[in-house]
Amino acid sequence: MYSSDIDETNRYCYNLCTFNPFGEVKQVDYANTCAMKGEPAVGIVTLDGVVLATQKRLKLKYAIGESVEKVKEIGSTMGITFSGLFPDFRIITKLYRKTIAEFNLVHDHPLPVHCLMRSVSTSMQELTQSTGVRPFGLSLLLAGFSDNRGQLYFMDAAGSNSAYKACAIGRHMHERTLFLERKYRKRMDAEDGVSLAVQSLMLRSPRGLSADQMEVAVVEDYGMYRIDEETVAKYM
Numbered sequence: 001m002y003s004s005d006i007d008e009t010n011r012y013c014y015n016l017c018t019f020n021p022f023g024e025v026k027q028v029d030y031a032n033t034c035a036m037k038g039e040p041a042v043g044i045v046t047l048d049g050v051v052l053a054t055q056k057r058l059k060l061k062y063a064i065g066e067s068v069e070k071v072k073e074i075g076s077t078m079g080i081t082f083s084g085l086f087p088d089f090r091i092i093t094k095l096y097r098k099t100i101a102e103f104n105l106v107h108d109h110p111l112p113v114h115c116l117m118r119s120v121s122t123s124m125q126e127l128t129q130s131t132g133v134r135p136f137g138l139s140l141l142l143a144g145f146s147d148n149r150g151q152l153y154f155m156d157a158a159g160s161n162s163a164y165k166a167c168a169i170g171r172h173m174h175e176r177t178l179f180l181e182r183k184y185r186k187r188m189d190a191e192d193g194v195s196l197a198v199q200s201l202m203l204r205s206p207r208g209l210s211a212d213q214m215e216v217a218v219v220e221d222y223g224m225y226r227i228d229e230e231t232v233a234k235y236m
Contacts, residue, residue, distance in 0.1 A: 028128050028135055031157035035139035038083035040170035042180065042200045043141040043152045046193035049220035050143035050150040052081045053197035057213050071217045073224045075100045076110060077145040079217055083170030084138025092136060096120055113144030117153045117161055125159025139169040143219045150219065172204040179203055190218050194227055198235040211236060
């Protein structure tokens with residue numbers, strides 16, 4: 001390829017709304033790469049609901065771990081976590097809660113999880129076709145309890161979405177996905193799900209990873225609750 005061809009291709013790297021000659025939208029690829037370099041997170045559907053777990057490695061020695069929440073409750077029976085840019089996650093969390101609040105003003109029943117997923121993933125996809133903005137630099141795991149069962153959805157920076165029984169995102173996601181495929185069982189309860197989630201996060205993790213550097217929560221039919229550090233430590 002001649003230098004003029006390289007320059008012609010590179011100019012598409014800065015244009016969000018235009019495909020390059022290879023059928024790629026590079027800014028979306030870069031956003032997904034950003035998410036894949038983030039701290040790992042996993043979601044696991046159990047008989048009781050859905051387990052969400054993530055790492056939250058603190059860069060400073062005396063940082064207070066409790067001040068960083070990477071698993072957020074966004075509805076009465078919904079939770080969300082991510083891999084990628086934390087500031088973008090705050091905006092997404094606000095968007096989720098706004099969507100739920102608007103639905104509750106009109107309807108007398110909770111917003112179904114799949115409807116929330118479609119609404120927010122559509123908003124994420126619209127950013128890939130708009131000038132003057134950029135895609136969100138993260139991937140999301142949305143967990144909820146509706147229709148008498150736990151539900152888990154994955155969304156990437158392009159707004160693509162899929163339902164899963166078990167899913168891993170972030171750094172070394174492919175190795176963690178293979179681990180979940182080997183270890184996941186359909187009849188797991190919440191305790192088994194927490195154990196599997198912690199083991200998955202330990203995979204390919206640096207030495208010295210401690211319980212206070214993990215955040216684990218369970219979404220069930222009565223809401224979301226967090227697993228304390230002592231319990232997490234037992235599964236490490």
